[in-house]
Amino acid sequence: MTARPSEFDLIRQFFAPLSVGAPGAFNLTDDAAVLSLGPSEELVVTTDTLVARRHFLGTEDTADIARKALRVNLSDLASMGAKPIGYTLALALPDDWTTEWLAAFADGLGRDQREFGIHLLGGDTVSSDAGLHISVTAMGATPAGQSLRRGGARIGDTIWVSGTVGDAALGLLILRDDSLGEISDEARRFLAGRFLLPTPRCTLGPALRGLATAAIDISDGIVADLGHICEVSAVGADLKADAIPRSEAYTAVITQQPSLLQKAFSAGDDYEILFTAPPENDSKVKELSQKIGLPLTPAGTITDGDSVIVTDATGQPMDLAATGYQHF
Amino acid sequence: MTARPSEFDLIRQFFAPLSVGAPGAFNLTDDAAVLSLGPSEELVVTTDTLVARRHFLGTEDTADIARKALRVNLSDLASMGAKPIGYTLALALPDDWTTEWLAAFADGLGRDQREFGIHLLGGDTVSSDAGLHISVTAMGATPAGQSLRRGGARIGDTIWVSGTVGDAALGLLILRDDSLGEISDEARRFLAGRFLLPTPRCTLGPALRGLATAAIDISDGIVADLGHICEVSAVGADLKADAIPRSEAYTAVITQQPSLLQKAFSAGDDYEILFTAPPENDSKVKELSQKIGLPLTPAGTITDGDSVIVTDATGQPMDLAATGYQHF
Numbered sequence: 035m036t037a038r039p040s041e042f043d044l045i046r047q048f049f050a051p052l053s054v055g056a057p058g059a060f061n062l063t064d065d066a067a068v069l070s071l072g073p074s075e076e077l078v079v080t081t082d083t084l085v086a087r088r089h090f091l092g093t094e095d096t097a098d099i100a101r102k103a104l105r106v107n108l109s110d111l112a113s114m115g116a117k118p119i120g121y122t123l124a125l126a127l128p129d130d131w132t133t134e135w136l137a138a139f140a141d142g143l144g145r146d147q148r149e150f151g152i153h154l155l156g157g158d159t160v161s162s163d164a165g166l167h168i169s170v171t172a173m174g175a176t177p178a179g180q181s182l183r184r185g186g187a188r189i190g191d192t193i194w195v196s197g198t199v200g201d202a203a204l205g206l207l208i209l210r211d212d213s214l215g216e217i218s219d220e221a222r223r224f225l226a227g228r229f230l231l232p233t234p235r236c237t238l239g240p241a242l243r244g245l246a247t248a249a250i251d252i253s254d255g256i257v258a259d260l261g262h263i264c265e266v267s268a269v270g271a272d273l274k275a276d277a278i279p280r281s282e283a284y285t286a287v288i289t290q291q292p293s294l295l296q297k298a299f300s301a302g303d304d305y306e307i308l309f310t311a312p313p314e315n316d317s318k319v320k321e322l323s324q325k326i327g328l329p330l331t332p333a334g335t336i337t338d339g340d341s342v343i344v345t346d347a348t349g350q351p352m353d354l355a356a357t358g359y360q361h362f
Numbered sequence: 363m364t365a366r367p368s369e370f371d372l373i374r375q376f377f378a379p380l381s382v383g384a385p386g387a388f389n390l391t392d393d394a395a396v397l398s399l400g401p402s403e404e405l406v407v408t409t410d411t412l413v414a415r416r417h418f419l420g421t422e423d424t425a426d427i428a429r430k431a432l433r434v435n436l437s438d439l440a441s442m443g444a445k446p447i448g449y450t451l452a453l454a455l456p457d458d459w460t461t462e463w464l465a466a467f468a469d470g471l472g473r474d475q476r477e478f479g480i481h482l483l484g485g486d487t488v489s490s491d492a493g494l495h496i497s498v499t500a501m502g503a504t505p506a507g508q509s510l511r512r513g514g515a516r517i518g519d520t521i522w523v524s525g526t527v528g529d530a531a532l533g534l535l536i537l538r539d540d541s542l543g544e545i546s547d548e549a550r551r552f553l554a555g556r557f558l559l560p561t562p563r564c565t566l567g568p569a570l571r572g573l574a575t576a577a578i579d580i581s582d583g584i585v586a587d588l589g590h591i592c593e594v595s596a597v598g599a600d601l602k603a604d605a606i607p608r609s610e611a612y613t614a615v616i617t618q619q620p621s622l623l624q625k626a627f628s629a630g631d632d633y634e635i636l637f638t639a640p641p642e643n644d645s646k647v648k649e650l651s652q653k654i655g656l657p658l659t660p661a662g663t664i665t666d667g668d669s670v671i672v673t674d675a676t677g678q679p680m681d682l683a684a685t686g687y688q689h690f
Contacts, residue, residue: 058404060511063594065438065579066408066502068509076386077405079483080394081450081499085490110393122409124452124497155407162413164492169452171409171499174394181396183388251393266391 039133041159048140049123049157056120056153067155069119075175078116082106086128086165091209096135097142098230099168104146105234106253107172109305112239113251115182116174118150123157126167150236180243182309187248187267191310191336194246194319196235196328198281199256203301204294205229215290221283232305237326242309245318249309255300257354259308261342267310270339275299276347279331299344299354310336367461369487376468377451377485384448384481395483397447403503406444410434414456414493419537424463425470426558427496432474433562434581435500437633440567441579443510444502446478451485454495478564508571510637515576515595519638519664522574522647524563524656526609527584531629532622533557543618549611560633565654570637573646577637583628585682587636588662589670595638598667603627604675607659627672627682638664 039047045062053059058068071077084090084103094102104121111118123143127136147153155173205225207214214222235251242249248267250259256278260271278298280288288294311319316332323330337343344352367375373390381387386396399405412418412431422430432449439446451471455464475481483501533553535542542550563579570577576595578587584606588599606626608616616622639647644660651658665671672680 060513063590064512065441066406066444066509068442068504069405069407070506071399071405073401077397077399077501078394079397079450079499079501081452081484081486081497083452083454083486083488083497085454085488085492088488088490113393114396116394122407122499124409124411124499126411126413126492126495156409158409158411158497160411160413160416162416162493162495164413164454164495165490167454167490167492167495167497169409169411169486169495169497171407171450171452173405173407176396178398181394184392185388262391 052154059155074178076178078114078174080110081171083169085167096138100139100142101146103168103170107170108234109251111174112235113249115239115243116176117240118152118174120153120155121170121172124169125159127161128165182249184263185266187263187269187310187336189338192332193334194309194330195333197306198279199304200284200301201225201228201281202303203297204287214287217286224283235307246309246311252304252306253302255302257299270337271342272337273334273344275344277333380482387483402506404506406442406502408438409499411497413495424466428467428470429474431496431498435498436562437579439502440563441577443567443571444504445568446480446502448481448483449498449500450483452497453487455489456493510577512591513594515591515597515638515664517666520660521662522637522658523661525634526607527632528612528629529553529556529609530631531625542615545614552611563635574637574639580632580634581630583630585627598665599670600665601662601672603672605661
């Protein structure tokens with residue numbers, strides 16, 4: 035076992051390199067970082083914590099743990115329409131941490147920093163007898179007054195969903211070794227990957243400014259998250275079950291295991307974006323989908339109701355409870 | 363035992379009230395908060411984590427735990443010359459948390475929010491089988507280009523120290539039931555209080571803009587923290603041991619227990635501000651001290667050396683190692 039570096043060495047070796055490119059991070063040698071916004075820009079800030087055993091299975095690749103901790107935060111920025119700038123990291127390491135583990139963790143952060151054009155702005159590392167805690171506070175910017183909110187949905191708006199949903203929940207079952215019937219290794223890898231390394235929609239989010247009336251990232255499940263929009267916007271929603279975008283792998287599993295149908299409505303962790311936009315923007319949304327190469331699917335309509343109604347192919351309300359759906 | 367609220371109820375009951383007054387926090391109902399800065403202002407951001415058993419004795423008042431977690435971050439903002447605006451809170455609760463504990467914790471936050479004029483902007487709460495983790499990311503503002511840095515100290519600058527230092531370390535010994543000789547209960551309470559509830563110098567920090575050349579808060583000990591300034595500023599320092607400002611309670615203890623003398627140099631956790639300013643500003647600094655009612659004491663001079671030399675009353679360099687001083 036090699037000697038472990040002091041906190042100062044650790045900052046110098048692993049974290050200061052991640053701040054290069056952010057002049058206001060001062061190479062992590064000061065008490066705080068300084069961040070300049072453009073004229074008439076606003077700061078958008080969010081924080082999310084991932085905790086060992088609660089958010090991780092313990093078998094994940096170390097770099098992927100770091101990347102997921104970043105990505106769930108970037109997803110919140112995207113759903114606000116913000117362009118990400120940087121983040122601070124509060125890292126509590128278990129007492130038995132190793133430099134090898136930390137090197138892999140920093141490597142994962144570095145990869146995603148390059149992918150999403152962000153930098154580490156500051157942080158704090160402690161070790162404790164508790165397990166791994168990763169708290170990221172991510173910062174981004176939008177032009178003043180143009181952030182996307184949950185409260186702007188209007189009656190008649192089209193409900194749009196990016197990518198496909200339900201995958202991550204099945205991926206988690208796969209990683210927990212649940213049998214999901216006979217599906218290909220490729221489908222298995224796809225679903226597991228959707229849980230392990232979600233893709234925050236950082237290009238979509240800012241492109242929705244001026245186009246969408248409300249947005250949220252799907253982390254609690256499509257029905258619950260659409261419900262959050264309805265609550266804050268004081269509207270209802272008609273969500274068409276058959277129109278919710280699904281991956282081929284998802285469909286292959288559900289066809290064999292109809293008991294998993296409730297996942298269709300309750301599954302979170304996909305980090306896709308659900309947004310609403312007036313129907314006159316339908317063609318612009320489709321153009322945007324083409325332009326950024328990301329499927330955007332209309333899945334329902336905002337109504338003058340007061341909650342989310344899920345309807346089947348015949349337009350009849352479905353009894354979600356009968357599918358095993360539980361509103362947490 | 364009463365039923366515990368869901369995460370949503372918990373936000374509504376304890377945390378959303380702490381965001382009132384920050385319009386961009388949206389009552390904590392959105393994915394992220396939006397923060398506007400004044401024209402030509404810059405954001406200053408810092409993060410610090412406090413962890414059970416490492417940073418706490420376990421006997422502290424719950425409200426004080428919350429307040430200290432905020433204050434150590436506000437101290438970093440102060441040392442950058444920033445006016446605090448708000449903070450995000452990532453809170454990991456042990457599995458056995460109670461609503462009573464959380465109510466006291468939120469009450470502590472609320473008290474310090476009022477005292478320092480800040481608001482909760484967002485957060486994330488998880489419970490886990492690990493212990494209590496409190497990560498605060500505090501945000502403040504300075505006029506563009508006017509934040510105080512560690513790197514600006516110049517040869518000939520006066521070294522100033524706010525308040526008194528060394529108290530918190532003795533307070534910790536008291537809280538750990540170490541005998542510190544015969545000192546009054548009042549002195550005992552004073553020293554313990556300096557550890558339990560430091561006073562971030564939020565009025566001093568912004569007032570030093572344009573007056574100080576470099577600043578840092580004393581959290582690692584006066585010699586180490588002055589050393590950080592010297593390193594980044596590429597200068598040396600002559601720190602006069604007898605000029606370091608001490609409280610009466612501190613002096614009473616050290617007089618009886620000279621073996622604690624090394625605490626004079628290594629003691630951290632006071633969260634006072636050490637800053638440097640050109641000697642032509644000496645009278646302005648003294649005026650500021652009067653104005654804000656906080657002692658500011660000259661304790662040495664920046665030199666053309668490359669490290670911190672501590673000198674005794676006769677001007678001779680002291681052998682810190684002989685006092686038991688250890689550079690951590």
